[in-house]
Amino acid sequence: MTTTVWWDINGCPVPDDYDVGKVGPCIKLALAKLGIDGPITINAMGDLKEIPDQVLKSLTSSGICVAYFPFNIVLYTGLLMDYNLPPDTQVFIMDYHNLLKLSAVVFSLKERGYNIVLVCPEEPAKEPPEKLPQYAGLDLHRLPWESVLQDAKISETCSVNCRICHLGFSSLADFTVHLNSEKHANLVDAMFSEPPKIDYEDSSEDDEDLDEQDDPKKQKT
Ligand SMILES: [Zn+2]
Numbered sequence: 001m002t003t004t005v006w007w008d009i010n011g012c013p014v015p016d017d018y019d020v021g022k023v024g025p026c027i028k029l030a031l032a033k034l035g036i037d038g039p040i041t042i043n044a045m046g047d048l049k050e051i052p053d054q055v056l057k058s059l060t061s062s063g064i065c066v067a068y069f070p071f072n073i074v075l076y077t078g079l080l081m082d083y084n085l086p087p088d089t090q091v092f093i094m095d096y097h098n099l100l101k102l103s104a105v106v107f108s109l110k111e112r113g114y115n116i117v118l119v120c121p122e123e124p125a126k127e128p129p130e131k132l133p134q135y136a137g138l139d140l141h142r143l144p145w146e147s148v149l150q151d152a153k154i155s156e157t158c159s160v161n162c163r164i165c166h167l168g169f170s171s172l173a174d175f176t177v178h179l180n181s182e183k184h185a186n187l188v189d190a191m192f193s194e195p196p197k198i199d200y201e202d203s204s205e206d207d208e209d210l211d212e213q214d215d216p217k218k219q220k221t
Contacts, residue, residue, distance in 0.1 A: 001115075003031060003040040003089040008073040009066075010046040011095035012121060012145050014152070017171070020058035022152035027091075030148040034117065034141050036089050045069045045076065074101045080109070087113035093145065096120050103134035110138055117141040119148055164188055 005027060014020050028040055044059055047070040059066050069076055073094055080090070090109055092102060099120050106116055118135075122144040159168045160175045164187050169175040178184055 001036075001038045001088055003036055003038060003091060005040065005042040005091040005093065006073065006077055007042060007044045007064075007093040008046055008095065008098060009044045009048075010050055011073070011098055012093050012119070013051075014055065014149070017154050018149055018152045019154055020055050020152075021062045023059070023149065024062045024064050026148055026150070026152045027093075029151065030119075030143055031089075031091065031117065034143075036115070036117070041065065043067055045073055072098065072101070074098050074105065077102065077105050080105065087115075089115040089117065091117040091119065093119040093148075100134060106135065106138065106140070110140075115141075117143065119143045119145050121145040122147075164191060 007027075014023055024042055027042055031037075031040065042064045043066075044064050045067045048056060048066065048068045049070075056066055077092065092099070092106075094102065099118060102118075106118070109116060116138070118140055120142070154171070159170045160172060161168045162175070162178060162184065165178070165184055167178060169178060
């Protein structure tokens with residue numbers, strides 16, 4: 001069985017503190033937990049002009065097909081009806097508002113034997129879509145977008161550090177800003193223009209063994 005995912009990237013964006021490159025694997029994992037395996041094609045669609053280049057790059061390099069479609073995604077998924085595709089699993093990732101509009105598409109696909117998974121942000125949805133009258137009586141899977149994404153969240157305990165300035169950063173973007181900062185550059189300059197002061201002459205004789213290898217002056221004597 002094959003699976004096609006339709007993801008409205010404008011309506012269901014990846015929050016800033018999530019690793020975009022992990023979204024594809026997260027979607028596949030969430031579907032696997034529902035017993036859906038086999039080949040999965042993920043289509044991220046929307047007005048790509050709104051999406052930062054870095055995000056698009058991460059998406060495409062993680063195997064997600066990205067497509068420019070600056071209209072409502074429901075319009076596009078409605079076009080699915082025109083194709084006589086063999087029944088498989090269709091996964092729709094879209095906001096609550098669009099999910100309401102999608103019911104006619106979902107109904108028709110269910111009638112034709114498709115397995116349907118709806119993914120929608122928990123907030124600000126007032127009730128789960130399967131409870132909506134539009135979807136009454138339909139056998140659907142439904143997942144909150146937040147729970148699908150949970151493993152893509154960048155861990156706050158995993159940080160990058162600057163050992164020169166003794167600063168830690170939880171985001172790579174902040175770290176990059178720091179590396180380019182004047183403060184960091186000044187400290188690096190200061191360190192390399194002036195070697196760390198270690199008073200070799202004062203080293204006590206007890207420490208001789210430890211110091212010998214590090215101290216060129218002593219090696220000469
Ligand atoms: Zn630094």
